[in-house]
Amino acid sequence: MSKATPSGSSPAGLRERKKARTRSTVQEVALRLFHQQGYDQTTVEQIAAAAEISPSTFFRYFPSKEDVVLYDALDPLLIESFRAQPARLPPVAAMRAAMHEVFDALSPEQVADQRDRAAMALSVPSLQNAWIGELLRTQLMVASLVAERTGREPDDLEVRVHAGALLGALLGALLPGTSDAAALSNDFVTGADAALDLVEAGLPLLHRAHTKSTTM
Amino acid sequence: MSKATPSGSSPAGLRERKKARTRSTVQEVALRLFHQQGYDQTTVEQIAAAAEISPSTFFRYFPSKEDVVLYDALDPLLIESFRAQPARLPPVAAMRAAMHEVFDALSPEQVADQRDRAAMALSVPSLQNAWIGELLRTQLMVASLVAERTGREPDDLEVRVHAGALLGALLGALLPGTSDAAALSNDFVTGADAALDLVEAGLPLLHRAHTKSTTM
DNA sequence: ACTTTGATGGTAGTGACTGTCAAAAGGAGG
DNA sequence: CCTCCTTTTGACAGTCACTACCATCAAAGT
DSSP, X not given: OOOOOSSSSOXXXXXXXXXXXXXXXXXXXXXXXXXXXXXXXXXXXXHHHHHTSOHHHHHHHOSSHHHHHHOOTHHHHHHHHHHHSOTXXXXXXXXXXXXXXXXXXXXXXXXXXXXXXXXXXXXXXXXXXXXXXXXXXXXXXXXXXXXXXXXXXXXXXXXXXXXXXXXXXXXXXXXXXXXXXXXXXXXXXXXXHHHHHHHHTTOGXXXXXXXXXXXX | OOOOOSSSSOOSOHHHHHHHHHHHHHHHHHHHHHHHHOSTTOOHHHHHHHHTSOHHHHHHHOSSHHHHHHOOTTHHHHHHHHHHSOTTSOHHHHHHHHHHHXXXXXXXXXXXXXXXXXXXXXXXHHHHHHHHHHHHHHXXXXXXXXXXXHTOOTTOHHHHHHHHXXXXXXXXXXXXXXXXXXXXXXXXXXXXXXXXXXXXTTOGXXXXXXXXXXOO
């Protein structure tokens, strides 16, 4: 009651702001170290030292070393945006719109950071697994969003298969070494777009030889 | 020259057979322990002791604790079968045929083992990630198989997206809690079939409202 | 100022995994 | 059967991620 919010952007108490700042500092420092010496060659102890905190504190901010790389402040935004898309848009279109909305608002610098993080997550084997795991959780969430959007149950077979195909397609496009991909050249938004196009077209490759095998 | 192969099935030297036997013993013992006390509660030391080998030797057979669960002797068979399908079958149909061919040849006991392993891999968080990671590698391989089959390059965008959608769809069907799924009730082959049906049908859910957004 | 709450640093441990080395066991040749 | 070579094994030591547990110290509310 007695306070006017002091410095503007962050509405929360002083304590919370310090926490947020520390978390972001730790992540920055860690990513820098990873970039310099490699992920496996960097110990948590080093990160903690460079960020001027104790190793114990590190694990209070990030449940594991992997999470320093995986933590993405953008995710909630993307979800929110996806959910906010007009209800009648089919899921793929909504996903496309959400991606554009979020990424277009980013500074080039932020986009570069995103790409770096993604590149690292995909190139380091130990991170790969964790990253994909993250994607899985995303799939489940996307499934429930798709469910919302189509008025079905989140554990409906069609919904899950749909979400899986959607995510899998995106992943396929983003994977390192995909050729067509403007994905690699500029922003991966372009690559993702291309993938979504394919899904919308019904994965044409599938139907080349139009063999309809009965359910058995 | 001087020896007739003594016991039939395994053509290799005595040494190799012992290795194979040990590996399979270790896996059996480990899975039993995991089933009894849980994955996280079982230490490598315990497994080694129960299998009557040293901890060092354990890691010579399996690069990590996770791999004891993940190692699947069936994978190569599935790949071989997929590859052996008639060339003109579209990939989804080929995948379906391969799955049936391999799983139909299994004893009910083996099928049960498969399901147990899958259930464990999906329910234990640490294993989830590793398992999905394994799937990723599978995706890349499926991509190259699809490439063979369609005469395209393995790093072609369409090929990768296709493989991703295929795997993602399967994953969506197999995920715990999927409702329609005969997947859970009997064999997951049925669930997988249903998923493949959906993909073959072009993911109908997608096209409800036929909004065609231009590539931008 | 006083209390309660929550964040921090330190210490001690567990457990997965790695590297090295010497001993045992498989396999080929005399 | 004995010898030489290769591979497999076990034991030891060490690293590192991660987990309590505890005492200290800063923030928030009264």
